[in-house]
Each structure stands twice: as structure tokens, then as C-alpha cells.
Amino acid sequence: xxxxxxxxxxxxxxxxxxxxxxxxxxxxxxxxxxxxxxxxxxxxxxxxxxxxxxxxxxxxxxxxxxxxxxxxxxxxxxxxxxxxxxxxxxxxxxxxxxxxxxxxxxxxxxxxxxxxxxxxxxxxxxxxxxxxxxxxxxxxxxxxxxxxxxxxxxxxxxxxxxxxxxxxxxxxxxxxxxxxxxxxxxxxxxxxxxxxxxxxxxxxxxxxxxxxxxxxxxxxxxxxxxxxxxxxxxxxxxxxxxxxxxxxxxxxxxxxxxxxxxxxxxxxxxxxxxxxxxxxxxxxxxxxxxxxxxxxxxxxxxxxxxxxxxxxxxxxxxxxxxxxx
Numbered sequence: 001x002x003x004x005x006x007x008x009x010x011x012x013x014x015x016x017x018x019x020x021x022x023x024x025x026x027x028x029x030x031x032x033x034x035x036x037x038x039x040x041x042x043x044x045x046x047x048x049x050x051x052x053x054x055x056x057x058x059x060x061x062x063x064x065x066x067x068x069x070x071x072x073x074x075x076x077x078x079x080x081x082x083x084x085x086x087x088x089x090x091x092x093x094x095x096x097x098x099x100x101x102x103x104x105x106x107x108x109x110x111x112x113x114x115x116x117x118x119x120x121x122x123x124x125x126x127x128x129x130x131x132x133x134x135x136x137x138x139x140x141x142x143x144x145x146x147x148x149x150x151x152x153x154x155x156x157x158x159x160x161x162x163x164x165x166x167x168x169x170x171x172x173x174x175x176x177x178x179x180x181x182x183x184x185x186x187x188x189x190x191x192x193x194x195x196x197x198x199x200x201x202x203x204x205x206x207x208x209x210x211x212x213x214x215x216x217x218x219x220x221x222x223x224x225x226x227x228x229x230x231x232x233x234x235x236x237x238x239x240x241x242x243x244x245x246x247x248x249x250x251x252x253x254x255x256x257x258x259x260x261x262x263x264x265x266x267x268x269x270x271x272x273x274x275x276x277x278x279x280x281x282x283x284x285x286x287x288x289x290x291x292x293x294x295x296x297x298x299x300x301x302x303x304x305x306x307x308x309x310x311x312x313x314x315x316x317x318x319x320x321x322x323x324x325x
Contacts, residue, residue: 026146032076032139040140045076047137051130059172062101064200065133066108068276071204072223073135074116075278078209079221080146082139084118089135092128105133116206142213149217150237150283156297157289158251159208159280161198162222163267166274167259168192168199174263191258202278209280211290216282225275227316230305233281240302241283243316245309248272248296272307272316
């Protein structure tokens with residue numbers, strides 16, 4: 001494992017488990033698997049949220065954990081343009097967790113389930129050393145959008161916001177708002193409060209994903225940051241992806257800019273590296289760009305993903321890797 005990163009491990013697992021079964025339309029390597037079933041294929045994905053890896057209870061309530069874990073899984077359906085049908089939840093519960101704690105955790109899951117119209121219909125319970133929430137989601141889509149359809153000459157679109165959740169987490173890690181000298185917690189600024197909420201309660205862009213059906217040629221949800229996810233789209237589509245710095249900078253919200261100033265961080269860097277806003281990165285022809293999608297670059301012949309500015313192009317590297325932390 002020490003020699004593996006996430007990309008290499010996914011490639012090894014794809015080689016091991018790749019299926020030529022007629023019912024498998026799309027397997028390992030995309031946001032979700034696609035299975036042929038009647039007039040509309042099934043779109044299936046699973047996401048694990050593990051204490052100490054994906055969340056820290058110093059910064060979140062258990063209700064937040066339940067909510068975030070469900071929305072993270074549903075975001076994979078959003079990236080395929082799918083409509084949720086049902087979900088399964090597997091909980092690994094440490095002994096220290098009380099009945100009241102579990103009630104909070106599942107209340108957060110229930111909130112996200114209602115908001116996304118995706119009922120939890122079953123799952124599994126187990127004991128373990130740390131809290132873990134694994135969510136399997138099932139959806140349907142007429143023509144699921146893969147990561148592999150981008151073509152040279154198309155635009156690169158951003159749907160949603162980037163950097164907000166990363167700024168919120170940064171604020172919490174830095175102790176913002178700080179404890180006042182008298183022991184009373186200071187209130188965060190409006191900008192920081194918005195970013196903290198964006199991290200604690202992200203929203204999967206289901207309606208926005210469905211609006212890309214018939215318009216986008218490729219989509220990926222930005223769960224690990226543009227630095228990681230733009231290269232994944234490039235690799236799957238076998239094209240070069242160019243993000244134009246000034247166009248990306250123009251999409252940054254006032255809240256992000258304000259929070260970045262307070263934190264002493266670069267707003268652009270937060271947008272490039274932060275992923276837990278669950279924005280969508282898509283490609284498609286200019287004439288088909290949907291309302292709400294903003295052009296941040298373009299697709300060209302070649303390979304790799306790059307950030308372009310007046311001084312040239314720099315390859316995009318980094319982002320979150322689940323095996324490198």
C-alpha cells in the first residue's frame with residue numbers, strides 16, 4: 001500500500017474485477033457504475049465516511065456526519081445526471097457511542113434522505129474501533145453521463161461553487177472563531193459562517209446534474225479538488241483539459257474571497273484544492289451550455305490537465321488522495 005496512490009489502486013482493481021457481462025454498461029473508474037435494466041439504466045455508487053479520515057468530531061456534530069456522508073454519496077448520482085431511487089446504509093459503531101449519539105447521527109442521515117427524495121431502505125450494523133458510515137445509492141438515468149465523453153474543441157464548465165467548504169474547514173482548524181479572553185466564543189464573520197456551513201452541510205447538485213443530460217459530454221463531481229478531479233476527467237476522456245485562471249477566478253464567491261482574506265489564504269488556491277462543495281465539472285459544446293454552468297476553460301487534443309494564465313500553463317497535481325494522508 002505504501003507504493004500505491006488512489007489512481008493506481010483503482011487501475012489495479014479495474015483490471016482484477018473488470019466485467020464483460022452484457023448487463024454492465026459502465027464499471028470501475030467513473031463516479032458510478034451503470035447497469036442495463038429496462039428503459040432506464042440503474043446508476044449505482046457507494047461512499048465511505050470514516051472517523052479520523054473523512055471527519056473530525058471536534059468540528060462536526062454527529063447529525064452533520066450523517067448528513068454529509070449521505071450527500072457525498074448522492075453527489076455521485078448527480079454527476080451522472082441520475083435521479084435517486086433508494087439508499088442502503090452500513091454503520092460501524094464504536095462502543096462509546098450512546099443511543100442518543102446514534103439518534104443524532106441517523107437524524108442527519110434522515111434529513112439528507114428527505115432533501116434528496118432518496119429513502120434509506122436497509123443496510124448493516126457492526127461494532128468497530130471508530131465510527132464509519134458507508135452509503136450505497138441507487139438511481140436511474142435515461143442516458144447517464146460518463147467521465148469519458150469529452151472531445152477537443154468543447155468548453156469546460158463549472159456548475160456550483162468551489163472553495164467554500166475548504167475555507168470552512170480551514171477556519172475551524174485555525175480556531176476561527178477564536179475563544180475570547182473571557183472564555184466566550186466569538187462569532188464568525190458572515191463570510192466565515194457561510195463557508196463553515198458549506199463544509200458541515202454540503203448539498204449534492206441533483207437538479208443541476210439532470211440539467212446536464214443531453215448537453216454535457218462528460219461530467220465528474222469535484223469531491224477531491226480540481227487539482228485531482230480535472231486530471232481524472234482528462235485521463236478518462238483521453239483529452240487535454242485547460243482551466244483558464246481568470247475565468248475560474250471570476251466564479252469565486254464574495255464569501256470565499258472574504259473568508260480567504262480573513263484566513264490569510266489564496267481564494268484561488270482554496271478553489272483549486274477544495275472538493276467537498278461537490279460542484280460538477282463538465283464538458284460540452286458552447287451552444288448547449290445550460291443556464292447556471294459557467295465556462296472556466298476548454299478541451300484540447302493531448303493529455304493532462306493544466307492551469308493557464310498569461311505566463312503559460314502549469315500541470316494540475318495534488319488534491320485529496322484517500323491513500324495519501
